[in-house]
Amino acid sequence: MSDLTPPVVILDKPQLADNIGAVARVMANFGLSELRLVSPRDGWPQDRAWATASGADWVLDGVRVFDSVAEAVADLNTVFSTTARPRETRMPVRTPRESMRLLYDDRASGLTVGLLFGGERAGLETTDIALTQGIVTIPIDPKHHSLNLAQAVAINAYEWRTLILDAPPPRFRAGDPPASNDLLVGMYEHLEKELDEGGFFHPPEKKPSMSQNLRVMLGRAGFSEQEVATFRGVIHALAKGRGRVLAKLAAKRGGEG
Amino acid sequence: MSDLTPPVVILDKPQLADNIGAVARVMANFGLSELRLVSPRDGWPQDRAWATASGADWVLDGVRVFDSVAEAVADLNTVFSTTARPRETRMPVRTPRESMRLLYDDRASGLTVGLLFGGERAGLETTDIALTQGIVTIPIDPKHHSLNLAQAVAINAYEWRTLILDAPPPRFRAGDPPASNDLLVGMYEHLEKELDEGGFFHPPEKKPSMSQNLRVMLGRAGFSEQEVATFRGVIHALAKGRGRVLAKLAAKRGGEG
Numbered sequence: 001m002s003d004l005t006p007p008v009v010i011l012d013k014p015q016l017a018d019n020i021g022a023v024a025r026v027m028a029n030f031g032l033s034e035l036r037l038v039s040p041r042d043g044w045p046q047d048r049a050w051a052t053a054s055g056a057d058w059v060l061d062g063v064r065v066f067d068s069v070a071e072a073v074a075d076l077n078t079v080f081s082t083t084a085r086p087r088e089t090r091m092p093v094r095t096p097r098e099s100m101r102l103l104y105d106d107r108a109s110g111l112t113v114g115l116l117f118g119g120e121r122a123g124l125e126t127t128d129i130a131l132t133q134g135i136v137t138i139p140i141d142p143k144h145h146s147l148n149l150a151q152a153v154a155i156n157a158y159e160w161r162t163l164i165l166d167a168p169p170p171r172f173r174a175g176d177p178p179a180s181n182d183l184l185v186g187m188y189e190h191l192e193k194e195l196d197e198g199g200f201f202h203p204p205e206k207k208p209s210m211s212q213n214l215r216v217m218l219g220r221a222g223f224s225e226q227e228v229a230t231f232r233g234v235i236h237a238l239a240k241g242r243g244r245v246l247a248k249l250a251a252k253r254g255g256e257g
Numbered sequence: 258m259s260d261l262t263p264p265v266v267i268l269d270k271p272q273l274a275d276n277i278g279a280v281a282r283v284m285a286n287f288g289l290s291e292l293r294l295v296s297p298r299d300g301w302p303q304d305r306a307w308a309t310a311s312g313a314d315w316v317l318d319g320v321r322v323f324d325s326v327a328e329a330v331a332d333l334n335t336v337f338s339t340t341a342r343p344r345e346t347r348m349p350v351r352t353p354r355e356s357m358r359l360l361y362d363d364r365a366s367g368l369t370v371g372l373l374f375g376g377e378r379a380g381l382e383t384t385d386i387a388l389t390q391g392i393v394t395i396p397i398d399p400k401h402h403s404l405n406l407a408q409a410v411a412i413n414a415y416e417w418r419t420l421i422l423d424a425p426p427p428r429f430r431a432g433d434p435p436a437s438n439d440l441l442v443g444m445y446e447h448l449e450k451e452l453d454e455g456g457f458f459h460p461p462e463k464k465p466s467m468s469q470n471l472r473v474m475l476g477r478a479g480f481s482e483q484e485v486a487t488f489r490g491v492i493h494a495l496a497k498g499r500g501r502v503l504a505k506l507a508a509k510r511g512g513e514g
Contacts, residue, residue, distance in 0.1 A: 026408055054403050097419070139418050145286035146311050151283055158412050161396050162354070206291045232354035 002167040004107045006032040006099075006160055008071045008114035009153060010079070012128060015041045021052030022150035023117075029055035030157035031164070036072045041119075056248045069116065069128040073091030074182035078103060079132040082152055083124050084145050090216045092134045099136040100159040111177050115156055120149055127208065130215040131181060133222070135233070160217035176224035183228045188215050188222050190232055194239040259362045259424040263289040263417055264357075265371035266410060267329045267336070269385060272298045272377045278309030278317070279407035280374075285313035288421075294322050295432070298376075326373065326385040330419035331439035334368035335360060336389040339409055340381050341402050347473050349391045356393040357416040359430035363426030368434050372413055377406055384465065387472040388438060440485045445472050447489055452494040481505045 009027055014020050014037060024035060037044060044065050051059055066072035073079045081091075082101050096103070103113040116132055129135065138146055138155050172197035192211050201207040223231060266284055271277050271294060281292060294301055301322050310317055323329035330336045335354050338348075343418040349357070360370040373389055375381035386392065397404055397414050449468050480488060 022405070025401075025403070025405065026292070027406050029397050029408070031398040031400070056401055056407075098437055099350070138415070139288050139422050141288040141418070144282075145283070146313075147286050148279070148282065148407075150405075151286070151408065154408045154411055155415050158395070161398070165396050205282070232497075 002104075002108075002164040004104065004164060005112075006030075006034075006164075007103050007107070008034040008036060008112070008155075009077060009157075010036045010038065010069070010116045011040075011112055011119070011149070012038045012069055012072075012124060013041060013117060013119040013122065014149070017042060017046035017048035018052045019120060019149045020046070021049035022055075022058075022148075023153045024049065024053040024056045024059035025120060026150050026154040026157055027059050027240055028053075030154070030161040032160065033059055033062065034061050035059050036114075037150050038069050039061055039067060040065065040192070070131055070181070073114060073116065074185070075180055076114045077180050078106045078134075079114040079177050079181065080131060080134045080136045081114055081116045081118075081124050081129040081132045082136045082138070082156065083118060083129065083139065084140055084147060090213070091129065091132075091220070093137055096136055096138055096156045096159045099134065100156065100163050102134070103160070104163050104168075105171045106173065106177075106189050107176060109172050112180070115153075117152060120247060127212055130212045130219065131185065133178070133219065136166050176226060178222040179225040179228045183225060184219065184223065187223075187228050187232055187235075188218070191235050194235055259361075259365075259421040261361065261421060262369075263287075263291075263414075263421075264360050264364070265293060265333060265369070266414075267295065267326070267371055267373045268297075268376070268406070269295045269326055269329075269373060269381060270298060270379065271406070272303035273305035274299060275309045276377060276406045277303070278306035278311075278313075279405075280307065280410045281310040281313045281316035283306065283407050283411040284316050284415055285310075287411070287418040289414050289417065292315055292316050293371075294320055294433045295326050295329050296324060302379040305323045308487065317446060327388055327438070328347040330371060330373065330388055331442070332369060332437055333371045333381045334435050334437055335391075336371040336373055337391045337392045337393045338373045338375075338381050338386040338389045339395070339413065339509065340375060341394065341397055341404060343398050347470070348386065348389075350394055350479070351391060353393055353395055353413045353416045356391065357413065357420050359391070360417070361420050361425075363430065363434075366429050366434060369437070372410075374406060374409060384469055387441065387469045387476065388442065390476065393436070414491035432481060436482040436485045441476065441480065444480075444485050444489055445475070445491075448492050451492055455496070490497050 009023065009032060011020065011023065027033065027035060032040060043065065049060055050057060107113050116124065136156065138152060195201060201210055266289060270281065284292060301320065306317055307314060348403065364370050373381065393413065395404060395409060420482065453457060458467055
C-alpha cells in the first residue's frame with residue numbers, strides 16, 4: 001500500500017449540509033481527508049453535516065471555505081472536474097479509473113492534486129471547469145443520470161483507494177512539473193488584460209467565452225512554472241510592442257497635425 | 258458495450274425505506290434493475306423509498322419480497338455476499354472488481370447472478386453468507402469502515418457498468434455450469450437430515466455451525482446440476498447402508514433377546 005497524500009476534494013456551492021456530511025463519510029471510508037467548500041449555500045459550519053457524517057468528524061473539522069473555485073484550487077497542480085455532462089469538449093474527458101491513475105502519478109511526482117465537484121442542482125460552471133486540468137465522467141446509464149453527490153465522490157475515492165492498495169509503480173511525468181493553478185490564473189489574467197486593451201474581445205459580450213476558450217487551450221499544455229514565466233514574458237513583449245506602435249502612431253499624427 | 262442482464266441485487270433485512278430508495282437510485286444510475294428484499298423491517302411497499310429514489314421508480318415498482326435469503330437466491334447460480342468484515346474465512350474473498358468480473362463471466366455463460374447485501378446495522382448472518390458463492394469486500398479504510406448501504410451497492414454497480422462498457426471477451430467456465438441455489442440447498446438439507454439421524458451433530462447445539470461449515474466446504478466445489486444428483490445418490494446410498502446395518506443390529510438384538 002502506498003502512503004501518498006490523497007486528493008483534496010473541493011465541493012463547489014454545495015446546497016445541503018446532509019450531502020456535505022455524506023461526502024465526509026465516504027471520504028473517510030476510502031482514506032481521503034481534506035475537504036474544501038466553495039460558497040456553501042447555507043454557510044459553514046452546519047450541525048447537520050456532522051450528524052450525517054457518521055463519525056467522520058475529522059474531515060468536517062478540517063474543512064476550509066473559499067469564495068471562488070479559483071481560490072480553492074490555487075495551490076494545487078492537477079485538479080480534475082467531475083461532471084456527468086462534459087460540455088467543455090476541448091478538455092480531456094476520462095473515466096474515474098484513468099483519472100485517479102493520473103492523479104496518482106502526479107502525486108507520486110510530488111505534485112498536489114484535487115477533485116472538483118459541482119453543487120447538487122447546477123453542477124459546475126464552464127468557467128470553473130476551465131480552471132482545472134481535465135474532466136472525470138462517471139459511466140452513468142444515460143437512462144438515469146441523476147447521481148447523488150456523495151456517490152460521485154465515493155466512486156472516485158474508491159478508485160483512488162483501490163489504486164493505492166495496489167500501489168503500482170508510478171509513471172513519472174517527463175520534464176518539469178506543471179505550475180500550480182494560481183500561477184496559471186495569474187498568467188491568464190495578465191493575457192486577458194492585455195488582450196482587452198488591444199481590443200481583442202470583440203464583441204465585448206463574447207469576452208467570457210473567448211477567455212474561457214483561451215484558458216482551456218493553454219491549460220492543456222500543462223505549462224511548468226518556468227514556462228508560465230516565459231509566456232508572461234511573451235505577453236509583455238507583445239503588449240509593449242503594441243504600445244510602441246501606438247506611441248509611434250500618436251507621434252506621427254502629432255507631426256501631421 | 259455488452260447487453261448482458263446485470264446482477265440481481267438482494268437486500269437482506271433492510272431497515273430504512275430511504276436507503277432502499279437510495280439503492281434503487283444508484284442501481285438505475287449504473288443500469289441495474291432487479292431488486293429483491295428479504296424481510297424489510299417496516300414492510301413493503303413504503304412511500305419513502307419512492308421519495309428518495311429520485312425517479313428510479315421502475316426499480317422499486319419491480320421489487321419482489323422474500324421471507325428468507327434462501328428463497329431470494331433460489332433461482333440464481335452465482336451470488337456473492339458483500340460484507341466489510343469477512344468472518345467466514347473459508348469462502349473466497351474478493352474485491353468488487355474481481356467479483357464483478359466473475360459475475361460477468363458467469364452471466365456471459367448463461368448463468369443467473371446476484372449480489373447480496375446485509376441490513377444497515379447487523380450485516381449478513383454467516384448462515385446466509387454460506388448460501389452464496391463468495392464474498393465481496395470493498396477496500397474500506399479500517400479507520401472508518403461504516404459504509405452506507407447505497408454506497409456499497411454503488412461501488413459494485415459501478416464496477417459492473419465499467420466492465421460491460423469495456424465488454425472484455427468473457428472467460429467461459431470449463432465444464433458444466435453450477436447448479437442453482439435451490440438445488441444446492443435441497444442437497445444440503447438432504448445431507449443434514451441424514452446426518453441428524455445418524456447422530457453426526459454432536460453436541461446438538463453445534464448443529465448450526467457444523468451444518469454451515471459443511472455448506473461452505475461443499476459450496477466451494479461449485480457442483481453442477483448433474484453433480485448435485487450424483488451427490489444426493491451418495492448420501493442416499495450411505496444412509497441406506499446405515500439403515501441396513503441398523504436393521505441387522507436390531508435383528509441381532511431381537512435374536513439375542
